[in-house]
Amino acid sequence: MTTGNPSYTSPKPCKHLADYKLSHGLSGYNYLQKYLKTTPPGRTSVEKPDIKIPRCISCDGIQGRLYFCLICSSVSCLDHTLLHTQSENGHDVAVDIERAELYCCVCCDQVYDPDFDRAVMSKQIMGIPRGKNGDESIGERLVKRRRLGSGLGQELVDLKISKHLISLRDRRAKSCYPLGLRGLNNLGSTCFMNSVLQALLHAPPFRNYFLSEGHNQENCRKRSVDRLCLACDIDVIFSAAFSGDRAPYSPAQFLYSWWQHSANLASNEQQDAHEFFISVLDGIHEKEGKSRNQSRDNGDCQCIAHRVFSGLLRSDVTCMTCGFTSTTFDPCVDVSLDLDTSNFPPTNIANKPIKPDGNSSMSTLLGCLDLFTRQEKLGSDPKLYCQNCQERRDSVKQMSIKRLPLVLCLHIKRFEHSSVRRMSRKIDRYLHFPFSLDMTPYLSSSIVRNRFGNRIFAFEGDESDISTEFEIFAVVTHAGTLESGHYVTYLRLRNQWYKCDDAWINEVDEAMVRASQCYMMFYVQKMLYHKANEDLSYLPISPLRDTFIPIPGCC
Amino acid sequence: MRASVNRPPTPDVGDTQEKQPTLEEIINIKFIESGEKERLMELLRERLIECGWKDEMKALCRAFVKKKGRNNVTVDDLVHLITPKGRASIPDSIKAELLQRIRTFLVSAAL
Numbered sequence: 001m002t003t004g005n006p007s008y009t010s011p012k013p014c015k016h017l018a019d020y021k022l023s024h025g026l027s028g029y030n031y032l033q034k035y036l037k038t039t040p041p042g043r044t045s046v047e048k049p050d051i052k053i054p055r056c057i058s059c060d061g062i063q064g065r066l067y068f069c070l071i072c073s074s075v076s077c078l079d080h081t082l083l084h085t086q087s088e089n090g091h092d093v094a095v096d097i098e099r100a101e102l103y104c105c106v107c108c109d110q111v112y113d114p115d116f117d118r119a120v121m122s123k124q125i126m127g128i129p130r131g132k133n134g135d136e137s138i139g140e141r142l143v144k145r146r147r148l149g150s151g152l153g154q155e156l157v158d159l160k161i162s163k164h165l166i167s168l169r170d171r172r173a174k175s176c177y178p179l180g181l182r183g184l185n186n187l188g189s190t191c192f193m194n195s196v197l198q199a200l201l202h203a204p205p206f207r208n209y210f211l212s213e214g215h216n217q218e219n220c221r222k223r224s225v226d227r228l229c230l231a232c233d234i235d236v237i238f239s240a241a242f243s244g245d246r247a248p249y250s251p252a253q254f255l256y257s258w259w260q261h262s263a264n265l266a267s268n269e270q271q272d273a274h275e276f277f278i279s280v281l282d283g284i285h286e287k288e289g290k291s292r293n294q295s296r297d298n299g300d301c302q303c304i305a306h307r308v309f310s311g312l313l314r315s316d317v318t319c320m321t322c323g324f325t326s327t328t329f330d331p332c333v334d335v336s337l338d339l340d341t342s343n344f345p346p347t348n349i350a351n352k353p354i355k356p357d358g359n360s361s362m363s364t365l366l367g368c369l370d371l372f373t374r375q376e377k378l379g380s381d382p383k384l385y386c387q388n389c390q391e392r393r394d395s396v397k398q399m400s401i402k403r404l405p406l407v408l409c410l411h412i413k414r415f416e417h418s419s420v421r422r423m424s425r426k427i428d429r430y431l432h433f434p435f436s437l438d439m440t441p442y443l444s445s446s447i448v449r450n451r452f453g454n455r456i457f458a459f460e461g462d463e464s465d466i467s468t469e470f471e472i473f474a475v476v477t478h479a480g481t482l483e484s485g486h487y488v489t490y491l492r493l494r495n496q497w498y499k500c501d502d503a504w505i506n507e508v509d510e511a512m513v514r515a516s517q518c519y520m521m522f523y524v525q526k527m528l529y530h531k532a533n534e535d536l537s538y539l540p541i542s543p544l545r546d547t548f549i550p551i552p553g554c555c
Numbered sequence: 556m557r558a559s560v561n562r563p564p565t566p567d568v569g570d571t572q573e574k575q576p577t578l579e580e581i582i583n584i585k586f587i588e589s590g591e592k593e594r595l596m597e598l599l600r601e602r603l604i605e606c607g608w609k610d611e612m613k614a615l616c617r618a619f620v621k622k623k624g625r626n627n628v629t630v631d632d633l634v635h636l637i638t639p640k641g642r643a644s645i646p647d648s649i650k651a652e653l654l655q656r657i658r659t660f661l662v663s664a665a666l
Contacts, residue, residue, distance in 0.1 A: 039593060053583055062583065065634075078631075109629035374604075 013113055016092040016106045020070065021113070023090075028070040029119040035068075036100060038124045040323035041375075041396070042451040044100040048075075054097055056080050067094035067103055081105050099453055110454070117455040124452065178493045180207070182241045183248035183503035187255055191502055192273040195487035196280065197251065198500040199474035199522050200234070201241050202491050204532040205308045205406045210238040214304060215288070230283035231304075233257045248503035258283065273476055273487050274334070274411050274520060281305040281333050309333040311405035314444045316398045317384065324388035329402055334409035334520075339427050340367035365433040365521070368412065373400050373442050400447035404439055408470055408523040415482060426482045428517065435492075437470040437523055470523035471530075478519040490516065582661070591660050595653060602649045611644065612637050 013021070020028075037047040046068050048054065054066050056077035067081040068074075071091045076084050085091055085105040092106050100120050104111045180201060184194040200206055209215070215231045233254040240249045258276075259266035261283045265275070288303035301310065313332050318325045340363045375398045378384055383392035412431060417424045440446055449455060475490045489500040490513045499508045524532075576584070586592040603609050615637050620628050 041597070053580070053587060103630075107629065108631045377601075 011112050014104050014107050014109075014111050016104050017102070017111050017113060020090075020093045021115070024071075026115055026119070029116050032068070032070070032095060033119055033123045036120060036123050038323065040318065040320050042124070042318075042323070042453075044120055044124055044453065046095055046097045046100055058083070066097045067105070068097050069094050082108070101454055112454070112456050114456045121452065121455060177246070177498070177505065177507075178496075179244065180242045181491070181493070181498060181500075181505050182246060183500070183505050185248045185250040186502040187250060187252060188268050189270045190255060191487040192271045192276050193251070193255065193258070194502050195476045195489040195500070196273050196277045196520075197237060197254075198489040198491060199476060199520070200280070201238065202473060202493065203308065203407045203522060204473070204524050204528045206304065207238070208532075209304045209308075210235055211242065220287075228257055228260050229287050230254075230257055230261055230280060231287050234280075234284065261286075270484060272415070273478070274336075277409065277520065278333065281309060305333070306331075308407050309405050309409060311335075311401060311408070312403035314400045314402040316400075316448075317378070318396050318398070319384075319386040319389060320394040320396060322386065322388050322393075324386055326387065333405075334411050335372070335401070336411045336413055337365075337368040337372050338413050339363060339429055339431065340371045363429055363431045365410070365431060365437070368431070369442050373398065373447055398447065398451075400444040401439065401442050402444045404443070404468065404525075406525055406528060408437075408439070410521045410523065412519055412521075414478065414517075414519055424482055426478075426485075430515075431518055432514070433472070433475075433518055433521055435472045436526070437472070438468055439470060440468045443468065467525050467527055469526040471526050472521060472523050473529060474522040475513060475516065475518050476520040476522075477516040479517060487519070488516075585664055586660070589660075589664070595656060598656070599649070599653060602652070603645070606646050606649065608641075608645060612641055615640060 032046065035046050035048055036044055038044045046054075053062055054075050055062050056066060057074050058076055058080040061077045063077070065078050066075055067078065069076070069081070069084060069091050070093050072088070074084065075097065076094075081094055081103075082105055092104060093111070094103050094105055095101070096103050096110075102111045102113055102116050103109070184197060186194065215235050217232045217235055220229055220232050233251075237249070237251050237254055258280065262279045265271055265279065282305075284305040285301060285303045288305065301307075310331055310333055313330045313335070315328050315330065316325050317327075375396045378395050378397055380394065384395045385391070386393040386395065414427050415424060416427055471492075473492045477488050477490065479486050479488070486501075490508065491498045491500055492513075497508050497510060497513050499506045499512070583592075586595075616633050619633065619636055623632075
C-alpha cells in the first residue's frame with residue numbers, strides 16, 4: 001500500500017459483505033453501474049429506467065430510504081429490506097438508492113467497500129465531461145512528485161547549519177529572552193512594517209535560510225549592478241536581531257529600500273500590514289528568483305519567499321446543468337479569509353431556546369476556512385459561460401487548497417469595502433483561532449471527495465506525504481479604526497508568547513493572545529515548529545522568571 | 556427488534572396492479588420528470604446549511620457517537636436519533652419558502 005498518509009482509512013468489511021464478495025465477486029457492482037445516475041453537483045443515485053418512481057415492492061411506499069438488493073435487484077423500503085434479508089438467505093447487502101452507498105441489512109449499518117466505490121466513481125467520472133487538462137482532473141492517478149518534500153529536506157539542512165551558528169551566538173546573549181527577539185523602533189507610523197518583520201524574523205524556514213547565509217550580501221553585491229536589494233536588507237535585519245544586542249533596532253535602510261521598491265506605498269502614512277507583507281515577498285522574489293535556477297521542473301519559483309510561503313489554490317467552477325467542471329490552479333503566498341459572520345442568533349431555529357453558552361455566536365477560524373471552501377453559487381447576472389453546453393448556465397464555485405506551503409499565512413479580511421454604500425469599514429468582531437491547526441479538511445483531495453458522497457476512493461494527491469498539521473508561531477493584531485490604528489505582533493517561541501509592540505517586547509500569557517483581535521496568523525508545519533524548538537535551544541541564563549525586564553526603547 | 560420489522564412481508568397482491576395513480580402520485584411524477592424535485596432538494600440542502608441546521612445535526616451525532624463509542628453506533632441508530640429532532644428544528648421560514656415554490660410549480664404545471 002501507500003507509504004504516505006491517505007486521508008481516508010479502509011474500514012474492515014463486515015462479515016456479511018465479505019461473504020457476499022466471496023460468493024459473487026464484483027459482478028453485482030458491475031451490473032449496478034448501468035443503473036447509476038449522477039446529478040451535476042456530483043451526487044449519484046440508483047435509477048431503474050423502467051420505473052419512474054422507485055417504490056417498495058412489498059408495501060408500495062415511496063417514503064424514506066429505499067434499498068436495492070444486490071442479489072435479486074428488488075427495491076424495498078428499510079423495514080421490508082430487513083424482512084427480505086430474513087426471508088431470503090444470503091440477501092444481506094443492499095444499496096441505498098438515493099445515495100448509491102452500501103448497506104448491510106444484517107448489521108443495520110452503512111458499510112464501505114473500495115471496490116464498490118471504484119465501480120461508482122469510474123462510471124461517474126466517465127459521465128462527467130472533462131476539461132482539456134485531463135491530467136489534472138480527479139480520478140487520474142498520476143501523482144506528480146511532490147516537490148515540497150524536497151523543499152522540506154532543504155529546510156532541514158538549513159536548520160542544521162543555523163543551529164550550529166545559534167549555539168555559538170547564544171552564549172553572547174545577555175537576556176533570558178530567546179535569541180532573535182529585538183524590538184524594532186517605530187520610524188513614524190511604521191508599526192505595519194515592524195509587526196510583519198517580527199513575524200518574518202521568526203518564521204522557522206525563512207529564518208534558517210537567512211541565518212545559514214542563504215542570501216550572501218557580498219555575493220549579491222558582486223552579481224548585480226543596482227544597489228537595491230530587499231533580501232540584503234532583510235539579511236541586515238536578521239544579523240541585527242540575532243546579534244545578541246537587545247537595544248531596539250531601527251530598520252531605516254530597509255524602509256528606504258522598500259519605498260524604492262514600492263513607490264506607490266512610499267509615504268509616512270499608515271499602511272496595511274497585509275499589503276506590506278505581499279509587497280516584501282514580491283521584492284525578495286524579484287531579486288532571488290532571477291539568481292536562482294528558476295524552474296527546476298514545473299516552473300515553481302525557487303526563491304526563498306516562494307519556497308516558504310507559496311501554496312497552490314484550486315478553484316472549481318461546476319456547471320449546474322451538465323456537471324462540467326473547469327479547474328484552475330493559482331499560486332498564493334497567503335490565504336485571505338472572509339470573517340465568518342454567518343452565525344445566526346439561535347432563535348432563528350424554530351422551537352429552540354437560546355443557548356446559554358453563547359458558543360454558537362462566536363466566529364472561529366475553522367468557520368472562516370469552512371466558509372472559504374464552501375460551494376458558492378455564482379451570480380446570475382450575467383451567468384457564466386459553460387464550455388461544454390456552449391451556453392450561459394448557473395454554476396457553482398468551490399475553492400480548496402491544492403498544495404500547502406511550509407508557512408501558512410492566513411489573512412482575515414477585517415477591512416470591508418462596500419461598493420453599494422461606497423464606503424469602507426473595519427469589522428471589529430472577535431475571532432477564535434486554534435494554536436494547532438489541521439488543514440486536512442480544506443485540501444483539494446478532501447473537498448473533492450466530499451462532493452461525491454461517502455466514498456473510499458483514491459483521488460489524485462491522496463498519497464502525498466505533505467504534513468497537514470500546523471502550529472501557530474505569530475499573530476499580527478490590529479487595534480483601532482480603518483484610518484488609524486496600531487499593529488502588534490505576538491510571537492510564540494518555545495511555547496512562550498511574546499508581545500512585540502514596536503520597540504517593546506514583553507512576555508505575555510496565552511489568554512492575552514487569545515483575546516487579541518487577530519488580523520494575520522502565521523502557521524508553520526508542525527514538524528518544523530517542533531524541530532525549531534528542540535534544536536535551537538535558547539536556554540535562559542537565569543531560571544528565575546521574575547528577573548525578566550521589559551526592554552525599554554524609544555518610539 | 557423494531558416493531559415495524561414484524562409487519563407481514565407479503566402485500567395484498569392483485570389490487571395494486573390495476574389501480575389508478577392517485578393525485579399525490581401524479582404530482583410526484585411531475586416533480587421528478589421536470590427535475591423540479593432535484594432543484595428543490597438542492598435548495599433545501601443549501602438553506603439547511605446556511606441556517607446552521609446541518610451543523611446542529613452534526614453536533615448531535617457527534618455527541619451520540621462519543622457517548623456510545625465509535626464502534627457501537629450504526630447509521631440506523633443515528634437516523635433514529637436525529638429524525639424527530641431534525642424535523643422539529645427546521646426553521647419555519649424555510650418550510651414557507653419551499654411550500655411557496657411547490658405552489659408556484661403546481662400552478663405553472665396547471666394541474
